[in-house]
Amino acid sequence: MTTTMEDPAGVSGQSQTFLLQVLDTLPAAAYTCDVTGLITYCNRNAVDVWGRTPRINDPADRFCGSYRLYYSDGRVMPHDECWMARTLKDQASYNGQEVVIEQPNGAIRWALAHANPMLDAEGRLLGASNVLVDITERKRFEEQLAYQASHDSLTGLANRSKLLESLDQALADAERRGEPFALMILDLDGFKRINDTFGHEAGDAVLMQMRPRLQKVVSRHDLVARLGGDEFGIVLRGADEARARRVAAAILASIALPMTVGDRRLTVGASLGIATWPNEGRNASDLLRHADMAMYSAKRSRTGLEVYADSQPTTIPHEHSLACELSRALEQGAMELHYQPIVDLASWDVVGVEALVRWPHPERSLIHPIDLMPLVESHGLSTQLDQWVFVEAMRQQRAWRDRGLLLELSVNLSIESLLDDRFLNTMLELIEESPPYRMTVELSERSVVSDPGRAQQSLDRFRTLGVRVALDDYGTGYSGLDHVKLLTVDEVKLDRSFVRGLPGSTTDARIAEAVLSLSHALGLVVTAEGAEDDEALDWLVAHGCDRVQGFCLSEPLPPDRLVAWLESTDRTTRRSVAEFLLEG
Structure with missing residues (x-):
């Protein structure tokens, strides 16, 4: 939408005052700039989005230059490419662009930017009108929903869906760079006994203590997920079999340490299976199946740790296969x-x-x-x-x-x-x-x-x-x-x-x-x-x-x-x- 400006002299002072009062009631930042990008007006609520009111006619604030701007994907937005600059350059409206503004105190605000060129009666460009609608709370809510959809509510670890997403990304990176990685499937031993003997609250406490014990062993590039019940999955980036074995041994040692649950000292063990790319699988389905098979082999043999090998049985135990289908x-x-x-x-x-x-x-x-x-x-x-x-x-x-x-x-x-x-x-x-x-x-x-x-x-x-x-x-x-x-x-x-x-x-x-x-x-x-x-x-x-x-x-x-x-x-x-x- 293009705004046409008549001769300002034709607008009464009373009308201007009324217009400014209306703009101050908008639940958004409203401001204008001239053809060079200098801020010429801003309403009272601009401070909510910008953190402070942009300075009027100050070259330092040309295109709001004293603020850091970002695209919604996190890339830095050059000020001469922002919505205001593009509106002036193209003399076209830009409406509904999601932008990120870093306030002077470092706080981040999300906004929907709307910009329209302002023309005089002869069609000459005078500047641009801009409105920023603060959507920070909406974005935080969306991020919260996304987090809940991808994380386990009890432990705060990633869930099965997030692990599958990480596994797909690891496969793509491995194909591109040729670097190996490993998938681990871990199942606690004796967990049902704790639930049956001490109750589900004690069982939940044990599961919650798995998060720090697992995360302290892996690197920040790796992913730890709770797959359900007492089963966990770990994606180790850049790990060959040797590194996977070292990490697995450290995980088993960490889990075996006694833990305090209420007024009790409890211990649990674990069985862990490993499958590496590309040796034990070139796709997510094979890696998951092979890591599962290795874990069940470790549980049956009570060795604690097994790496999948071609000599292992080619089928997952009947019950577990049925559970996957369910x-x-x-x-x-x-x-x-x-x-x-x-x-x-x-x-x-x-x-x-x-x-x-x-x-x-x-x-x-x-x-x-x-x-x-x-x-x-x-x-x-x-x-x-x-x-x-x-x-x-x-x-x-x-x-x-x-x-x-x-x-x-x-x-x-x-x-x-x-x-x-x-x-x-x-x-x-x-x-x-x-x-x-x-x-x-x-x-x-x-x-x-x-x-x-x-x-x-x-x-x-x-x-x-x-x-x-x-x-x-x-x-x-x-x-x-x-x-x-x-x-x-x-x-x-x-x-x-x-x-x-x-x-x-x-x-x-x-x-x-x-x-x-x-x-x-x-x-x-x-x-x-x-x-x-x-x-x-x-x-x-x-x-x-x-x-x-x-x-x-x-x-x-x-x-x-x-x-x-x-x-x-x-x-x-x-x-x-x-x-x-x-x-x-």
Whole structure:
């Protein structure tokens, strides 16, 4: 846009004063310069961007010459090539260019620069009008988001995505310069024992102490990343096998030093695999696979350190290979949720569904939770899986609600996710932005034994948003009643291992009666899981169980089949599930 200036004498002093007042209210730096670049005017807010007000008609500030200017990519911007100079030179507008300004005190501000030529009535150039909109806070927020996307929230180390990016860059540099580099994959030994014995808080403390121990050994040009769980990756720039071995030995020695966790002195070991470019792989996929194989070889042989060799097995152990496939499936959304109906035993209405994950493996058919969850837990994929399930289940519930189908949604949550601040904040924001119809989070009784205090703090945040809390697999953990007293829950789910034995097993019946009696005395809803026949269902009804789910009513169903099942229990009014069962 070109600004045309009429004869200044034709503008009243009152109008000029009003115009200047308007310019001073702009939340941006507004200023003008003449055809030589001398600053001729600036508004009151210019100081916010520039750090001090540019000097009027001062040759030292020609094109704001007393400030350091940079392009958005960090290159120095010569003053005679800045937005003001280009506008005057080309007599054209330059709008929306991102620039960086270094203030006199060294502070950095980001701004969007807008510059337009000013012409008189005959079209002669008088100068340029300029506006700088401060976008520093936006850029800092973007940088924060980029950091969070590329770094592990617990340790502050780079994450898997960042390691893959660094690996690609290392490959490009190696191809260009011919310099070798090494990739290391490291897995802690005995970490699960620490988690199981001392709790997840102690395990987290151990993982956080890995960062300084690893970083002090490598150089500032190398990258250390947490890949998930207790697995770490390291890219060593310019390292041949000999240097990689030396660094690896130093890493293992550093990790082996005792560490203080709370009032305990703990020790952990590690197994480390190395693959070097170009000897053990010429692309990222080969290097990752070969470093993984070397690490598993070190773990099996208990040598602590192995370098990949062609003589090693050509396949990664079955379980780890499957875990890699699962991680990719989660990233690609190649999973399924099936939904098992939950029936109220007083009204026989279907009041909700539990979302249960399935993995349609291309070669192994449908993998169910009983086979899936040990893989997820042992390879640190719990949070990744939970996030996918949360998002997909809430999307499906919204789709049902749009069709007029109102169902309470129950979603399982691992203790790793519950204690992960980034996961928790993301899910709570999702719930706030798009509140579900009704929602319950289910937490395994066994999982809370490690840190009931932190678990309760996280669960309280869900409850403030109206989300119910259920204690899953009830009766199978340690001192189950203690957990009900320590945690504020709304519901307990009687474990299927007791329900399955009803009514024939006297022991199961007594346990189920005790759970029902105690839970109801505490004002809790009891849902029985795994009811598989009419006899168990009759027993649960007779003993006052509140809700039930199980194969005697319906197996977990894909969304479309669930809707068809629900419709099959409807005519003009809803028929009871009991009638449906009797007729079936």
